[in-house]
Amino acid sequence: MLEVIKTRNELDAILNKVPKEYSIGLVPTMGNLHDGHLSLLNESTQQNDLSIITIFVNPKQFGPTEDFNQYPRTLDEDIKKIQNLNLKKQVIIFAPLNATEIYGENFTTTISMGAITQQLCGAIRPTHFDGVTTVVYRLFKLSRAHRAYFGQKDFQQCFIIKKMVKDLEIPITLHILPIIRDQKGLALSSRNQYLSKEQYEKALHLPKTLIKIEKAIGENQHFQSIIDEELLNKDWDYLQVLDSDTLEQPTQKTKELVVIGAYRLGSTRLLDNRLVKYNA
Numbered sequence: 001m002l003e004v005i006k007t008r009n010e011l012d013a014i015l016n017k018v019p020k021e022y023s024i025g026l027v028p029t030m031g032n033l034h035d036g037h038l039s040l041l042n043e044s045t046q047q048n049d050l051s052i053i054t055i056f057v058n059p060k061q062f063g064p065t066e067d068f069n070q071y072p073r074t075l076d077e078d079i080k081k082i083q084n085l086n087l088k089k090q091v092i093i094f095a096p097l098n099a100t101e102i103y104g105e106n107f108t109t110t111i112s113m114g115a116i117t118q119q120l121c122g123a124i125r126p127t128h129f130d131g132v133t134t135v136v137y138r139l140f141k142l143s144r145a146h147r148a149y150f151g152q153k154d155f156q157q158c159f160i161i162k163k164m165v166k167d168l169e170i171p172i173t174l175h176i177l178p179i180i181r182d183q184k185g186l187a188l189s190s191r192n193q194y195l196s197k198e199q200y201e202k203a204l205h206l207p208k209t210l211i212k213i214e215k216a217i218g219e220n221q222h223f224q225s226i227i228d229e230e231l232l233n234k235d236w237d238y239l240q241v242l243d244s245d246t247l248e249q250p251t252q253k254t255k256e257l258v259v260i261g262a263y264r265l266g267s268t269r270l271l272d273n274r275l276v277k278y279n280a
């Protein structure tokens, strides 16, 4: 039921034999799997006959000074974690040998979506989302998936991928699943392991602050003063309350807000967000 493959040829050979009526679910990851990733795979196996989880540290989404080389690569452990789920459906782990298996030879295309890729995380990582949209498009194509599963933790990424699917009329249904957190409330992330003990304790300030703002919104209090005070602390890359539908400033029409932040601990950036119903 579980197969590990490393080339596009192997993937094509499997997909060519899949019955036409089968539904295929895709779970794109960069590996070093945790319960957040596994929740996506679990959901995919419940909804599809065949699930493909990809494990690929995509060089295109890392800037020249970022952690591409250090990013944790733990394929053997990842495979064990998936085996231990004892999933009853067919699962393929596609861990390409190299980038050519994803992009082919002489690939020069970039999918670039403009202004939304330059705000929030994009203001600090200006080429990041071009790398994300380009690889996700390739993965959609290679996997022939009907459904794809992403985590709300990367809210801006989900927003951008939704828009790409709409703009390019890609025939795939997106499923955005809730953030899985550890016992203390920190969103799980492969980058959490970079944190020292002290940095971990400090990192909890990120989810706690988002909860504080969420509460203030719920009680109709002035939340902007909390944000202004927080931003005096330069560890925040950003902390904002936006319309979750547009990723712009809330308006009279806003139905739901996203409280969204990126917090830096040494060279590690952590992301988190919370959705809050809103009646202006």
Ligand code: AMP
Pocket: 028, 029, 030, 031, 035, 036, 037, 039, 040, 149, 150, 151, 152, 153, 154, 177, 178, 179, 180, 181, 187, 188, 189, 190
């Ligand atoms: P990554 O390997 O970091 O690229 O993440 C692969 C997928 O897992 C993305 O769709 C992420 O949003 C999702 N993901 C990462 N962390 C979590 C989490 N804590 N809870 C739910 N989904 C997550």
